[in-house]
Amino acid sequence: MFQKNVTRRDALGLGAAGIAALALAGCGSSSSDDGGSEEQSSYKVALVISGPKNDGGWGQGHYESLQRAIESHSNWEMLEPKENTDSADAANAAQTYVDQDVDLIIAAGNEFCSAWGDVVADAAESNPKVHFLMTNTDPESDLSDYATLENLETVQVNLIQTGALAGVVAGLMSASGQIGFIGGMRLPTTLKKYASYLLAAQKVNPDVEGHYNFDAGFTDASFGANITEQWINSNNVDVMWGDASAVDNGARQALEAAGADTHFDIAQPIDSVGDSQPTVITSTVTDWMFGEAMDQIENGSFGNGSVIEANMDNGGVYLGKFSDKVPQDVQDKIAEYTEQIKSGSLITEDEVSDLEATL
Structure with a gap:
């Protein structure tokens, strides 16, 4: 378990009194993740991708997977994806969604791992209702320098x-x-x-x-x-x-x-x-199993660097339609x-x- 501290982001934006107030606020949260009594009825999810959402490949695969998950989760709203995101803008893209209290922020691939470390750590302290999901990411090799994984999971494909x-x-x-x-x-x-x-x-x-x-x-x-x-x-x-x-x-x-x-x-x-x-x-x-992550957020089990595997048993890996040439x-x-x-x-x-x- 990682030790919780007031983050650099908090320290810069708050005085001593503000930090004290933040600490007191952290003692009693209305979020269902922290055991609060107020039950959340609606959720928001957002996707950050390095290319266009309709590229016919990687980006579109993630976008279509998220669309399928939304179809089976009527209480979730998908925000407009941040497309064509390069490494220099990756942290700002994630932070924009954190500031909007988005419940699940998805990184399409491990190329954003190095840029998101501080954002993930800060959100764990200042906005614990925000969760992060990174696809094609190995927590041991890709996230070894992260200060916390309590609000993060990854997806790996078989x-x-x-x-x-x-x-x-x-x-x-x-x-x-x-x-x-x-x-x-x-x-x-x-x-x-x-x-x-x-x-x-x-x-x-x-x-x-x-x-x-x-x-x-x-x-x-x-x-x-x-x-x-x-x-x-x-x-x-x-x-x-x-x-x-x-x-x-x-x-x-x-x-x-x-x-x-x-x-x-x-x-x-x-x-x-x-x-x-x-x-x-x-x-x-490939279906990136975003629906499983949504379910975990709703029931309070999401986080701690857990890995969701997309495989043939859960429908995460399969062959599509056949051409009549087969x-x-x-x-x-x-x-x-x-x-x-x-x-x-x-x-x-x-x-x-x-x-x-x-x-």
Whole structure:
């Protein structure tokens, strides 16, 4: 348990009498989190993202997850997200929501961790009804320098399941046995996704070979187009899965140019099958489990650095719609393998770790 002190923010804004008043106020709160008798009937939630909310990838995945959570929580109001937030503005973005008494402030990704430390600590003292949720964040490695985690939780995705779902589809749909993967950065999460993807593909088709790049960045679609075109021409790659946001759009352009009836893409993290994406045959979808965090806030159990996992059991990880380019017999096989992935019998954590070590 972290020791509570008057924060630097409080000390600058208050005199001795004000600090004393703050301390007295902290002794008896009307918030349900502190055991007050007044029951809260409505709540507010806000999202901070580094890109646009309708980017077709990371930002949109978070935005759509929050929309779904709001649909099942009628007593919650979603404020307008703060889009295109860079590191220099991240703390101000969070503090603006704290000042509005927002009950849950969500950071879309761990890129805001270093900027939010003081905001989280100050809010724990001055406004304990405010809670913070960070996705794709490991408390031990990403938040080790935080003064308190009592008002904060994180969400992590079961990346082995996500990668394995994509791998099964790729292994069954590749006619050449050559599959590709583009990652924006050489992150541990990216390596785990690719290792799981390749292993699962090889479980359903032992002849599969994988091609990868982990240094594509996240914004240059032409990079994705160029490297995918090279792989198609030199290795006959015919199925792609990516972890590089806008770069993935470039990969789809190259696949379409090579022939959308024979060259396929598996999208993530939103369900992207449709006429506007002729190469996308299905999607590995992530739901960031914001509804679970809302429930915890309502019942007073939220906080202390707990981790919410998005996985196949709770609906946080799943395959989206199938294109009509995926034959029914292949869909049936995917369904069988999906159950093995869910049970953990298709690929193991040790197998994934062993492959990661070679990358």
